[in-house]
Amino acid sequence: MTKRKLALAAPLLTLAAVAVAFGIGAGSGLARSAGHRAVFKAAWIYVGPHNDGGWSQAHDEGRLMVQKALGSKVQTTFKENVPEGPQVAQVIESLIRDGNKIIFATSFGFQSAMAAAAKKHPDVKFEMATGTIQLPNMAEYFGAGEQAIYLAGMAAGAASTSGNIGYVVPFAIPEVIRHTNAFALGAQAAHPGAKVKLVWMNAWFDPAKEKKAAESLHTAGSDVLGQNVDSPATGQYAESVGVPWVGYDSNGKKFAPKQWLTAAIYNWGPYYLKRTKAAMDGTWKTGFYYGTLKDGFMQLAPYGPKVSAKTKSMIAAKKAAMISGKFDPFQGPLYDQSGKLKVPKGKRLTIKDLYAMNWLVKGVVGSPKG
């Protein structure tokens, strides 16, 4: 009995000894390299892979723009596939230990860890995408996705013959609900009476599940597919069955060259550049940024071959009206699913209303509760 236990302890002790030996060796090596730090360090935290073909990729393109514009003056890095929970706090701490002075976190689930770290490290700037908490050293930023999504919805409505459009959606939260509503309203503008059917994923990025959802929507009769999730799985499926597809977050044309229509895309780069520069020269201030089409923050991805000239000019007119302020996706009259008037004629919803939106517009088939 004791001999066996001894035998068990021996390998573990060796493992531990090797680890400790390496650790001591590494400690001195790293202390040296940390000595010279003239460049400004900036970091990004992604919930999915940096090349997910959607949300995280759009952020990473923004990061690359910062790196390119500022060259050797900055050193940017990212952490990808970071799970929400205690792990985020560790990732933030290790980024700060590595000398990063500004940290951009790009998923709502990172917010509480970001806020806690911001209170602990007043000398570091924190930037939280899609969040709600503002602190002296923590700013919030996002974009009016609804504007560009409305335009993408128009492309979907115009491409549909049956008026039955499938939409793959992540979580039943105000952000996604307002995006869904904008998509449906856009589709109905181009195709009066269009219906938008929802399948909830309860995940931002789950390619296997998204593909299944796309499949079920298509079999249930949708002749155009759209999405508010992060991966291009819906598009790959759409391409395989020959159904037009509206993507989200990034230009996904390469995933469905024939069926690609367009997508609402976020141009994070200019914001990231501005904020990183401000952090470098000491002019950084907290804030709440909500980018729009007018700013160039919200954009529409290049059209695919299936978008007709007529649709393009119709979308261009709406876009111009939104930029000039003559039109807003959420201007009344707007009705909810039961036909009740929610926004009277001549009234528009405020950003506060948008951040708390919990009802779906008429013509959306699905529950706003997920």
Added chain:
Amino acid sequence: MIRIERRLEQPGWLNVAVPVGSLVLAFGLSALVLVATGHDPLQTFRRLIHAAFGGQAQLTETVVSATPLAFTGLCAAVAFRMQLFNIGGEGQLYMGAIAAAAAALLLHSLPMAIVIAAMVLAGAAGGGLYALVPGFLRAFLKTNEIITSLMLNYAAALILNYLIFDSQSYWRDTTTAEAKVFPQGKMLPDSAAWPSWTLHGLGLPLGFLLAIGLAATLWFLFSRTRFGFEVKVIGDSPRAATYAGMRTRRKILAVMALSGAVAGVGGASQDGDFRHLLDPRGLQQAGYGYAGIVIAALARYNPFAVVLIAFLLGGVQNAGFTLQGADFPSGLVGVMQGLILFSALGCELLVRYRIRLASRARRPVPEAAT
């Protein structure tokens, strides 16, 4: 011809040589991959070890990662000892987290010690009762517990999602601004925040100390009591156990409940030590239960070894996030972690078996055809 044969006796030096050899093999294989992808292997290994064990802050974070792994590792080790393959540590951990969060919310006004004790008990009960489902099926209907316990993981994940995303449950926060933007659990009261102690700059959360205490208790139970002896006999030879008059069914139920309870306390520790709310997405992204199975196997079901291996793997996991970045894809980190585990588990074989290079069979071997 290469043959693998069981060793008639296991020389003691193998217990040292094999783990060290497997570590060398893992480093060698990783070095090949690193060189092939243009990274300096020595520098990378140093960074890895430094990020995991190189300082008090790193060690503290490693303990945070190791704590849930120690619980799920013990959960698997307890059941596997009796050849009872409880793959359900993942779901049992969720159920423990749900029960412990309920206890904390219900008893919020009571003194801290009582709330914490109630959380531990509720966590144990939640995990234990959930594990009894596959336990009963196995004991009375001879259902394969691998399948049932695995399937119940998905059921538990759905319950977890339902409580926070799909219903206005007792656990769900419906009042705060953040919860309106994204569904989340109610913040647990301050009296439910488990304490942690600092020893020479190393943070030790209550959960980790509990895991060590549990490991000691389990070791005593399995090596010093009649219960432990019977479990061992049933595991080695169920028939012999039956002839000896041991109550196999009862043992199955007891061991499953114990195994699930350990995972459940791990869930309670997630609530109390780290997350301070019921966090369905974070728990599901982490996959602690499945990692626990690997840990139990590496530790050869020895409770103390489980804690040590959990600590080492926690370090590797933690270091993975430090290592990855713009110039070091997370996939490469995964490959390195995989190679370490693969080598460690693969070389385990060599302790019990040996590989012989025999010359071509001198006489015809009938079963060689298979």
